[in-house]
Amino acid sequence: MTKVLVSDPIDQAGIDILSQVAQVDLRTGLPPEQLREIIGDYDALMIRSGTTVTADIIEAADKLRIIGRAGVGVDNVDVPAATKRGVLVVNSPEGNTIAAAEHALALMLSLSRHVPHAHASTMAGGWDRKTYVGNELYKKKLGVVGLGKIGSHVARVATAMGMELLAYDPFVSPERAQQMQVKLLPLAELFAEADYITLHLPRTPDTENLVNAALLRTMKPTARLVNCARGGIVDEAALAEAVEQGVIAGAALDVYAKEPLAADSPLRTVRERLVLTPHLGASTTEAQENVAIDVAEQIRDVLLGLPARSAVNIPGLNAEVMEQLKPHLQLAETLGQLVSQLAGGAISELEVRLQGEFASHPTQPLVVAALKGMLSTALGDSINYVNASLEAKDRGIHVLEVKDAASRDYAGGSLQLSSRSSKGNHSVTGAVFADGELRVTSIDEFPVNVTPSRHMLFTRHRDMPGIIGQIGSVLGEHNVNIASMQVGRRIVRGDAVMVLSLDDPIPPSLLACVHAINGIQEAHPVTL
Numbered sequence: 223m224t225k226v227l228v229s230d231p232i233d234q235a236g237i238d239i240l241s242q243v244a245q246v247d248l249r250t251g252l253p254p255e256q257l258r259e260i261i262g263d264y265d266a267l268m269i270r271s272g273t274t275v276t277a278d279i280i281e282a283a284d285k286l287r288i289i290g291r292a293g294v295g296v297d298n299v300d301v302p303a304a305t306k307r308g309v310l311v312v313n314s315p316e317g318n319t320i321a322a323a324e325h326a327l328a329l330m331l332s333l334s335r336h337v338p339h340a341h342a343s344t345m346a347g348g349w350d351r352k353t354y355v356g357n358e359l360y361k362k363k364l365g366v367v368g369l370g371k372i373g374s375h376v377a378r379v380a381t382a383m384g385m386e387l388l389a390y391d392p393f394v395s396p397e398r399a400q401q402m403q404v405k406l407l408p409l410a411e412l413f414a415e416a417d418y419i420t421l422h423l424p425r426t427p428d429t430e431n432l433v434n435a436a437l438l439r440t441m442k443p444t445a446r447l448v449n450c451a452r453g454g455i456v457d458e459a460a461l462a463e464a465v466e467q468g469v470i471a472g473a474a475l476d477v478y479a480k481e482p483l484a485a486d487s488p489l490r491t492v493r494e495r496l497v498l499t500p501h502l503g504a505s506t507t508e509a510q511e512n513v514a515i516d517v518a519e520q521i522r523d524v525l526l527g528l529p530a531r532s533a534v535n536i537p538g539l540n541a542e543v544m545e546q547l548k549p550h551l552q553l554a555e556t557l558g559q560l561v562s563q564l565a566g567g568a569i570s571e572l573e574v575r576l577q578g579e580f581a582s583h584p585t586q587p588l589v590v591a592a593l594k595g596m597l598s599t600a601l602g603d604s605i606n607y608v609n610a611s612l613e614a615k616d617r618g619i620h621v622l623e624v625k626d627a628a629s630r631d632y633a634g635g636s637l638q639l640s641s642r643s644s645k646g647n648h649s650v651t652g653a654v655f656a657d658g659e660l661r662v663t664s665i666d667e668f669p670v671n672v673t674p675s676r677h678m679l680f681t682r683h684r685d686m687p688g689i690i691g692q693i694g695s696v697l698g699e700h701n702v703n704i705a706s707m708q709v710g711r712r713i714v715r716g717d718a719v720m721v722l723s724l725d726d727p728i729p730p731s732l733l734a735c736v737h738a739i740n741g742i743q744e745a746h747p748v749t750l
């Protein structure tokens with residue numbers, strides 16, 4: 223029975239989707255050691271930000287095929303460890319964009335009009351209209367750090383509110399910024415000029431403690447900071463001090479370096495001008511339904527053997543690409559299996575050559591498929607689209623990608639894989655014909671026209687009378703039935719290759735007899 227563990231609270235709509243294909247166990251708040259103990263039973267894990275999936279947990283996850291993060295950030299998942307183990311990580315890149323953007327705007331308005339503090343004072347019996355005089359956002363400068371999905375929505379709404387938009391995002395083009403009526407500035411200038419600063423960038427080694435004491439000191443004393451992105455981007459102790467001492471006019475945080483926020487965090491001692499929420503950015507009914515459906519559908523699809531649309535650890539290979547390139551990926555995988563079985567040993571270099579029309583397809587998915595096929599000969603089912611590139615790298619396999627658009631061999635182009643190993647070099651070429659059929663079109667540069675089949679035998683031999691008959695007789699003596707046969711040669715009575723499609727696997731004793739035939743130079747059984 224396929225089993226999915228849901229270890230954080232998710233919307234029922236997600237549970238309903240998962241229940242179509244699996245037994246769903248909802249067990250929230252598990253301590254890490256307990257999660258480690260039970261994870262081995264599960265095929266899929268669905269989480270929000272509450273569960274941290276460490277390398278240790280992934281190590282114990284013997285059956286796990288997919289981790290689904292119902293949200294954007296996957297910083298609570300050890301993605302490299304998952305990749306290494308061949309576990310797919312998927313997220314919901316857009317399901318909570320609006321929710322997070324609106325929370326950042328809510329925090330900005332809370333700061334400018336002192337809403338939380340005025341509320342607390344009124345609830346405590348007060349009627350204080352002097353202390354809580356605010357400021358308008360209208361005509362103020364808003365600095366957006368990280369102009370991605372959430373930052374862009376904040377920018378659009380803030381523009382409509384009459385704010386002047388500044389932004390810092392090293393990956394956004396001046397054209398895009400101009401289109402959004404946003405002035406791109408270096409980070410230091412943005413911090414010095416803005417009246418409000420809102421952070422919408424990921425936490426990475428580059429952005430950790432980006433907003434530190436020194437940067438906070440460059441802000442205007444009237445300026446305010448909002449972080450609804452990720453904890454750890456702001457130095458919390460430095461921020462508490464800057465707000466307390468009036469270095470800046472206020473700050474609002476939704477996310478923290480360590481969550482839940484420690485009881486003794488210096489942030490909890492700041493009584494005024496600081497607004498804290500407990501990671502509520504994505505907590506709207508709408509966003510929770512969106513992300514639960516988005517991620518549950520991907521888990522369901524992957525458990526059914528279909529591709530995921532938002533895979534974090536297979537760059538460039540989403541469901542759309544996989545559907546479009548399906549026969550081409552199958553060809554790359556098949557050629558990968560063929561070349562590794564022809565090589566018969568550890569391959570040190572693989573050249574992936576996209577010829578003619580093939581060169582118009584994205585290279586990366588085809589390379590991954592070729593590596594998956596190639597490595598599956600030795601590693602079996604443990605190799606997949608997730609870990610193929612990493613495994614190849616770990617094994618020191620040098621991968622070369624060549625695009626030769628000028629080649630005109632087949633209408634749809636062709637794909638050639640060439641391997642180098644201590645036992646010699648081999649190459650196989652294949653094409654996808656108009657009917658979607660795969661063909662092997664050359665082996666070691668000898669032209670053939672072979673439809674790949676489950677059991678095959680490849681020989682390299684002298685082109686001389688009688689040799690084909692002898693091979694046929696040996697197969698017959700071993701009760702191995704030939705389904706089809708192809709011979710390829712470049713010159714008469716020179717070297718030749720033969721490809722036999724067989725109905726049965728080749729026993730080792732048969733292979734020894736084939737090798738013993740006079741004129742046979744190489745014989746390789748292939749199983750696809």
Ligand SMILES: NC(=O)c1ccc[n+]([C@@H]2O[C@H](COP(=O)([O-])OP(=O)(O)OC[C@H]3O[C@@H](n4cnc5c(N)ncnc54)[C@H](O)[C@@H]3O)[C@@H](O)[C@H]2O)c1
Pocket residue numbers: 294295296315318319322367368369370371372373390391392393394422423424425428429450451452476477501502503504505
């Ligand atoms: N508080 C919440 O509940 C909540 C909810 C959703 C998302 N988030 C967080 O919000 C952040 C943004 O999410 P998104 O969906 O907009 O992501 P996104 O990928 O669409 O945008 C991120 C932007 O940050 C930019 N960026 C990367 N490094 C940068 C750097 N060093 N300096 C400046 N910009 C940089 C990128 O170019 C990109 O444009 C993420 O950290 C995400 O985890 C928080």
Ligand SMILES: O=C(O)CC[C@@H](O)C(=O)O
Pocket residue numbers: 270271272292293294295296318501503504505
């Ligand atoms: O799960 C949550 O509520 C937070 C999600 C949010 O931080 C995200 O990165 O999508």
